[in-house]
Amino acid sequence: MTVTAVRPTTTPAPARRPARFRRRRTLINHLLIAPALLLSVGIVVIPGLLTAFTAFTDWSGVGLDANLVGLRNFREILADPVFGTALENNLRWVAMFLTIPAVLGLLTAWLLLRRRRTRTFYQVVYLMPYVLSPVVNALIWLSIIYNPNGGLVGTLNDIGLPVSAPLSSLTGAFYAAAAVDMWHYWGFLTVIYLGAMRQTPVDQVEAAIMDGADSWQVFRNVYLPSIRPALLLMAVMTVIFSFLAFDYIYLLTQGGPAHSSEVLGTYAYAFAFSAFQFGKASAVALVMSFFGLIASCVYTWMSRKQDD
Amino acid sequence: MRRSRTTVLGALAATLTLTLSACSxxxxxxxxxxxxxxxxxxxxxxxxxxxxxxxxxxxxxxxxxxxxxxxxxxxxxxxxxxxxxxxxxxxxxxxxxxxxxxxxxxxxxxxxxxxxxxxxxxxxxxxxxxxxxxxxxxxxxxxVDTLGVFYNKKVLDRLGVAVPESYADLTTAMDKAKAEGLYASVTGNKGWKPVNLNYISIFLTHLAGGKATYDALHGEAKWTDPEIVEAVEASAEFYRDGYLAGDDYANLNFVESMQLLADEKSPFFIGPSLGFQFASEYFNDEAGNTGDLGFMPFPNVNPDLPSPMYTLGAxxxxxxxxxxxxxxxxxxxxxxxxxxxxxxxxxxxxxxxxxxxxxxxxxxxxxxxxxxxxxxGTVGKLVSAINEGHYGLYPGTFFPPSTSTTLADVDGVWLGQVGAAEFLTKVQASFDADKAKGLVPPAPEPSN
CATH class of the missing domain: 3.40.190.10 (Periplasmic binding protein-like II)
Known part of the structure; x- marks a missing residue:
């Protein structure tokens, strides 16, 4: 049997617009996106290209005099052990932020999912560190937690529990700074994950329960697949943010002691604003951007794969 | 109606005049x-x-x-x-x-x-x-600014020591303070890493001598010369002996350090004379403890240098x-x-x-x-010393930017991350780069 019937259309096909109308429409569309485009080009693309160019010069950051030095800046930073420390710390930062706050956020979101009446309150509380300025958060931790005279560290020592101040330690300073950043970040992840979980179709959850799935199985087999796009997006954003890490390290340790907590951001900042070596700072910035770019490409690739 | 319109126009004119005058x-x-x-x-x-x-x-x-x-x-x-x-x-x-x-x-x-x-x-x-x-x-x-030692007379009295007159006196007093559970001295680089420059400067001035630094700045000597290596190593020893706030060097800043000095948690605050501005909050006539605070130049580590020597900075x-x-x-x-x-x-x-x-x-x-x-009184004495040429040169003032930034990494030597000679090789490389760019500022020549 051959089916030849044509499916009836409820709406008639739109009449072909005149070319003049289409041109006008296109022009309006271009005009509408022009401000955002100009802003992006002016604030992101041009400075980005200039930074890439500067990485191959000896520009001091003052004036317009700069000489092309080829790959010298890259050779010098690669030969500097501090660069290795900074890069390693950034990679550690990525590893920590992809696990600790993500797991905490996911677990908390799951628990809050059942607290229908109080979850708004908890979300506000958890989100509070995220909306506070990094300077405020850093000062709170410096004064109340890490301070050896009057802070938690000092109090523990006073009551006979010997605790060394983490910011003085070659091994502890980096983790002490990361702890503050994670404390400020995990609440944000909680809110994002909770929002995503709430979008999970209720019938799927109910069907799983009807089938006898326990709480963990519902989470593992229903919620997790449902929030996969959110998890993926936040993971990629976390990788990008981790390579741009600067504020908490700068505010808490300035990369010290002895560069032990240095990250690429603080390493570049010192070149730019202390040593007047913008060329080297730009080279470091390019390396940072390279890792962010990889993360973005991975995300795009995975998104496309998912769409297919 | 006409009257109210006139009033409104008048008010607008007055506002405009005021605004324009404020802008101009x-x-x-x-x-x-x-x-x-x-x-x-x-x-x-x-x-x-x-x-x-x-x-x-x-x-x-x-x-x-x-x-x-x-x-x-x-x-x-x-x-x-x-x-x-x-x-x-x-x-x-x-x-x-x-x-x-x-x-x-x-x-x-x-x-x-x-x-x-x-x-x-x-x-x-x-x-x-x-x-x-x-x-x-x-x-x-x-x-003008210099580096020296702020001391709390009350704490010194409690420890039974006099105001130090020599480097040995200073370290003895600090050892006594440590034995009493106090900080040997209070200071720290929390929030401002270039504070490290103060403590390498002290040893450059009071051990290597001002002339050694001057010669290195003028290319007549190398930063890797033995007397400068010795100064860096001595600063590391000083740090490792706990004489710079013990384990809390990275946890204190100048304001907190001065507060601890006023709270009698240490006999000394070693730092720049600009510390007086922080001290005035904790030692003042209102609190009745102005007389407790004293300031002395850092004693020479090298007895062959003229005394008192000052580290000269701006x-x-x-x-x-x-x-x-x-x-x-x-x-x-x-x-x-x-x-x-x-x-x-x-x-x-x-x-x-x-x-x-x-x-x-x-x-x-x-x-x-x-x-x-x-x-x-302190500035008066410093001015006299400058006129006699008895000073060393402070890196933040007289060293070119990249050299100064590299030198601030001296905490790497203090914490055993890098050796003094290797560290100074890096300083020399930074200095050579600064010199090639014409960034070495002029420095006055000390007598010793």
Whole structure:
């Protein structure tokens, strides 16, 4: 049997617009996106290209005099052990932020999912560190937690529990700074994950329960697949943010002691604003951007794969 | 109706006039000048407004002055000068800071103003020369600064020790303090890594001697020479012995350290004389403990050096923006800041930051109260030592920027991350790069 019937259309096909109308429409569309485009080009693309160019010069950051030095800046930073420390710390930062706050956020979101009446309150509380300025958060931790005279560290020592101040330690300073950043970040992840979980179709959850799935199985087999796009997006954003890490390290340790907590951001900042070596700072910035770019490409690739 | 319309029009005209006058300047026909300054505490901002702005505006009737206080002043100035914008009077971290801008023609040649106002005759020669490049004047230090030891007499009495007169006395007193459960000394680099420069400077001045640093800066010696290596190693030993706040060096800043000194948690605070400005909050006549605080130059580690020796530095530098439309006015402000009346007035309320580098710094100590009295006396002694050439050179003031930044990494040696010789090889490389760019500022020659 051959089916030849044509499916009836409820709406008639739109009449072909005149070319003049289409041109006008296109022009309006271009005009509408022009401000955002100009802003992006002016604030992101041009400075980005200039930074890439500067990485191959000896520009001091003052004036317009700069000489092309080829790959010298890259050779010098690669030969500097501090660069290795900074890069390693950034990679550690990525590893920590992809696990600790993500797991905490996911677990908390799951628990809050059942607290229908109080979850708004908890979300506000958890989100509070995220909306506070990094300077405020850093000062709170410096004064109340890490301070050896009057802070938690000092109090523990006073009551006979010997605790060394983490910011003085070659091994502890980096983790002490990361702890503050994670404390400020995990609440944000909680809110994002909770929002995503709430979008999970209720019938799927109910069907799983009807089938006898326990709480963990519902989470593992229903919620997790449902929030996969959110998890993926936040993971990629976390990788990008981790390579741009600067504020908490700068505010808490300035990369010290002895560069032990240095990250690429603080390493570049010192070149730019202390040593007047913008060329080297730009080279470091390019390396940072390279890792962010990889993360973005991975995300795009995975998104496309998912769409297919 | 007509009357109300007239009233509205009148009000609009008055508003417009006021707005325009506010936009056009001070409103009294004066040219408006701008100075960007670091974000000093409110009481110090008020002191500067009174002593500088009001004093300057009283002293002449051509210019008015606005001061913009901001903690990110160095970075803001760097960005503004790069764009040929910024304040008329450029406040910087010292002559080394200015040298980077001179290389890019961002600062005006002040030599004609120096001649007009007679600055060379009025100011300490080494400090005047520190601001010259190629024989032209580009910056003047606002204040002489040195490194020394603040001590709490009460704590010393409790420990049963006298004010140290030698390096051995100092370390003995610090050992006693440690044995009593106190900090050997209080200080720290929390929030400001260049604080490290203070403690390498102390050993460069008091062990290697000022001449060794001077020779290295002039290419007549290497940074890797044995006496400089020895100084770096000695600073590391000093740190490892717990003489720099023990384990809390990275957890303290100057304000907290001064508070701990006042709280009798340590007999000493080792640091720059600008520490007087932080001390005034905790040692004052109101608290009745002004007399507890004393200041002494750091004792020589090398007994062959003349005593007392001082590490010579500048608290900040003042220059004229090459892009300013009011260069004459900016020079007038700097001239006022280099005068005895300004020094006399500002030191009444803000000790520690305004040891104006006058050849005749003979402010009458009897007219001052509180810590200002002690500070005035300290600057007087420092000026005498400068005139005799008994000083070393502070890196933040006299070293080029990259060299200074590399030297601030000395905590790597202190914490055993890198050896002194390897560290100084890196310093030498930074210095060579700075020198190739013409960024080495002039430095006065010490006698030893």
């Amino acid at each position: 300047g001070a409103g009294d026909g004066r040219e408006r000048l701008e100075l960007w300054f670091w974000g000093a505490p409110p009481e110090h901002q008020k002191a500067l407004e009174t002593a500088l702005v009001e004093g300057f505006e009283r002293a002449q009737d051509t210019y008015s002055l606005d001061i913009n206080f901001n903690n990110a002043v160095d970075k803001n100035i760097q960005v503004a000068l790069s764009a040929d914008r910024g304040p008329d009077v450029v406040y910087g971290s010292g002559p080394a800071f200015a040298a980077a801008y001179v290389a890019e023609d961002k600062l005006a040649d002040m030599t004609p103003y120096a001649e007009q106002y007679g600055w060379k005759d009025r100011l300490l020669e080494p400090m005047y020369e520190s601001g010259t490049i190629g024989g032209k004047l580009y910056s003047l230090p606002n204040s 608290t900040a530098s003042l220059s004229i923006n090459a892009a300013s439309d009011h260069k004459d006015g900016a020079a007038a402000v700097i001239d006022y800041m280099m005068s005895a009346p300004f020094a006399k007035e500002i030191n009444k309320t803000w000790p520690g930051y305004w040891g104006v580098p006058l050849k005749d710094f003979d402010l009458p100590a009897a007219e001052y109260t509180g810590l200002s009295k002690e500070y005035i």
